[in-house]
Amino acid sequence: MFQLGKTLVSEAIIENDFVCNLSSCKGICCIEGDAGAPLEKDEIQLLKDIYPKVKPFMRQEGIDVIENQGTSIITKDGELETPLVNNAACAYVNFNSKGIAACAIEEAYNQGKIDWKKPISCHLYPIRIKEYSEFSAVNYHKWDICNDACSLGKELQVPVYKFVKNALIRKFGEDWYAELEDTAKKITP
Numbered sequence: 252m253f254q255l256g257k258t259l260v261s262e263a264i265i266e267n268d269f270v271c272n273l274s275s276c277k278g279i280c281c282i283e284g285d286a287g288a289p290l291e292k293d294e295i296q297l298l299k300d301i302y303p304k305v306k307p308f309m310r311q312e313g314i315d316v317i318e319n320q321g322t323s324i325i326t327k328d329g330e331l332e333t334p335l336v337n338n339a340a341c342a343y344v345n346f347n348s349k350g351i352a353a354c355a356i357e358e359a360y361n362q363g364k365i366d367w368k369k370p371i372s373c374h375l376y377p378i379r380i381k382e383y384s385e386f387s388a389v390n391y392h393k394w395d396i397c398n399d400a401c402s403l404g405k406e407l408q409v410p411v412y413k414f415v416k417n418a419l420i421r422k423f424g425e426d427w428y429a430e431l432e433d434t435a436k437k438i439t440p
Contacts, residue, residue: 263391268404278352287332
């Protein structure tokens with residue numbers, strides 16, 4: 252771990268490679284798991300506000316869940332998350348003609364209907380942020396369903412932090428990312 256401002260950053264985001272391989276995994280990270288996408292407090296109202304514009308890009312199952320549970324949920328542990336369809340797929344997931352999971356929020360963004368790409372936790376993946384009172388921990392989340400992404404990243408020589416560059420800048424800013432790049436140059440041979 253090393254410190255950048257008010258963040259503690261795991262070297263794993265520099266030492267590991269990663270590039271999503273959607274043709275192989277079909278976006279399974281939006282379908283599997285035991286929880287929805289983590290949300291930040293300021294994203295809760297945003298999801299409520301954009302829902303009418305995102306709804307046309309959603310599957311009926313997701314719409315039904317949101318109409319029943321809301322655009323976000325609070326878990327029994329007090330965590331903020333996107334709701335799930337049948338305790339599996341994110342309510343906001345849709346599938347393209349090739350059967351690949353796609354985010355309805357991101358599709359609305361790509362088509363110019365909204366100006367918010369998607370929850371920051373989704374944009375940052377495979378990086379996960381854990382907020383503490385004095386700092387944020389920036390960690391690499393290794394999940395076996397992403398083995399193909401790790402292989403492709405290794406083949407293309409793209410470290411995790413470069414794969415999620417835009418998301419890291421969105422979360423922490425350009426200056427923070429520039430410091431991260433400088434640190435990465437010192438860590439890697």
